[in-house]
Amino acid sequence: MTNIIWITIESTRADHTSLHSYDRDTTPNLQRIADLDGGRSFSTCISHGIWTRSSSASILTGTWPSRHRAGMDSERIPTELMTVPELLREEGYHTAAMSPNANLSSGTGLDRGFTDFMWIDKSTLLDDMSKATLLKYLFNIRTHGGGLTRDTWRHNTGYMMLDMTKRWLRSFLHSTEPFFLYLHFGDPHHPYYPPLPILKRETARLGLSPKEAEEIALHHHSHIDELVAQGCPYTEEEWRALTALYDGGIEYADKIIGELFDYASALNLDNTVFVITADHGESLGEQNLLGHKIGVHDGLIHVPLIVYGSEEMLDYAGETIQHIDVMKTLLESIGSDTSQLQGIDLRNETRTHTITQRGPCRRQRTLDAYREFNPDFDVSRYLPGMLTAIRTTKFKYLKGENDSRLYRLPDENTDVAAYYDNVTQQFDEKLTRWWEHSGKPITDSEPIDSAFTEALREQLTDLGYFVE
Structure with a gap:
């Protein structure tokens, strides 16, 4: 049976990656993986939603946003829909996921079906994260984080996720079950604050101090609605700084994913497919918008997609592709029930157009x-x-x-x-x-409220999301 490692990167636009001829080499590892025998980058992958909840729900149910309604007019996925990990568990899979974003958590029902699910937050680190992993992060805090500071927004979760994922992969070696591993890397999300080595390099290139760049990034994050309302009144220097810091988050995620890919490959895990993509992109001034709240500009919905280890997908000749197509093809290839999945089978079908949706709320x-x-x-x-x-x-x-x-x-x-x-x-x-x-929605029932704990709500608020 095929093992599946699906990696989703937060807020990463395709045109800011090396895969799409960006003028900065932000993703050399993604390019390297795509260039390997058995690897491929798809040029026009379009996300289903414009933010994490709706897009992730589509990936993990294989359905359109208006079908599952999560992040559209409802807070959670409906019980009438099975999740991909539930479908895979019926085929004998061990399922595991890690997420630093409460939109992908028990609060939205997107943890359903995972044997192991780790939501990463300052409130859960000491209880859920390996002590050895935390010590490693502290030892490398100036390389993979913001240095010795209690400001949590200066720290990146990628290194801790990488170390915990390595532990999970080693444990999978001792099992006869195939596995589905879903990883959501959140570091490119605003506030744009890459680890210190990238921050210092980029600020030196721009002629700014790290403190000046930090103030620009934090002001953008804390006043994003006000800035849009005022027409994004940035100077050229501020735009360059924001873009460089945003790119730095993508570069760091690429570094972590490259190390994870190499580690998993060295374990000689037989018959493993890697999918690397983004949940959505990011508005950087297009149509005078910032973040990922309302627009459907290509900067917000055109995302990178790399598949490695699936010979059946390498020959896909269509000009466009979506996440539910990749998921449908993977589940079809292992003989899983795909009756609820709404994508196409990339082995014998071609997509002529894509669909992206934004909810009224x-x-x-x-x-x-x-x-x-x-x-x-x-x-x-x-x-x-x-x-x-x-x-x-x-x-x-x-x-x-x-x-x-x-x-x-x-x-x-x-x-x-x-x-x-x-x-x-x-x-x-x-x-x-x-x-x-x-x-059409799978159910006409009333919208489902979230099940956010106080910690989940606090994290969403810190990330800049609306929370009822």
Whole structure:
């Protein structure tokens, strides 16, 4: 049976990786893995959602956001849907996951089906993390973290996750069960604060002190709604600093993943597939937006995707791909029940368009936050209600509650619907068929409330999320 190691990186846009000809070599390890025999990078992977909860729920249920509703109009995945780890456990798999983000936790139901699930937070470290791992991190705190400080936002969880994952992998060697390991690396999420060696190198290159760069990053994180409401009033120097710090988080995640890949390979784990991707990207000023709250610009939904160890996926000839396709193909190949999964089998099907969705609640909360700082903030470009974006290699069509937009890529600022009536009509027809066959919620029950503990809520607030 095939082992599966699925690695999801937070907030990582494809165009800020080496895989997509970025002008900085941020992901040499991802490039190396993709270039190996048995490896491949897919050029146009589009996320299902624009933030961790909706995107991760799609990955771990194999369904569209409007189907599972988590992060759309509901806080948790419904019990009517099985999770991928539940399906794999029925096939005899040992399932394990690690997440430093409460959107992927017991609070949202996305821990369901994992034999071992570790949510990483300052409140859980001493109880759940190996003492040896914590000591190693303290010993390497100036290499993998922010130095000796009690400010938790200066510290990265990647090193601790790497060390714990190594322990898990060694334990898997003594089992006859195949395993599914899901890892969510959160270090690129804002506030953009890479480990000290990267921080010092980048600030020296920019002519800034680490303290100055730190202030820019923390102000961005703490005032992100206010900054958007004011039109992102950054100087060129501040934009360069933000971008360099953001890239530094991606570079660090790449370093950790490269070491993890090499370690797992050295263990000679037979028949293991690696999937490396991101849950979503990040807005860095496109359409005057920051973070990942409301837009569906390609910077926010075009993510890297590398698959290694699956010969069956290497020959996929389609121009676009989505996470639920990879998951469907993996589960089909091992003979698992895939009746609820909504992706395509990449071995014999081709995707012609992608679907990304944003829920109505997220739009309303975000715009309300912007208007607190600027009552005259223009909300007209953000289509109301459930937003569904259908994308091909040439066009992106946005459909809201009462309105729509058509963009001729790569331009996502000019609505060209008036010039392409036939294209708009075709997209409308596609979306109507898609909604009837695939997009409807699996249940019409009332939205499900979250089950966030106080610690989960506190972490989400620290990360900048809205918490009821």
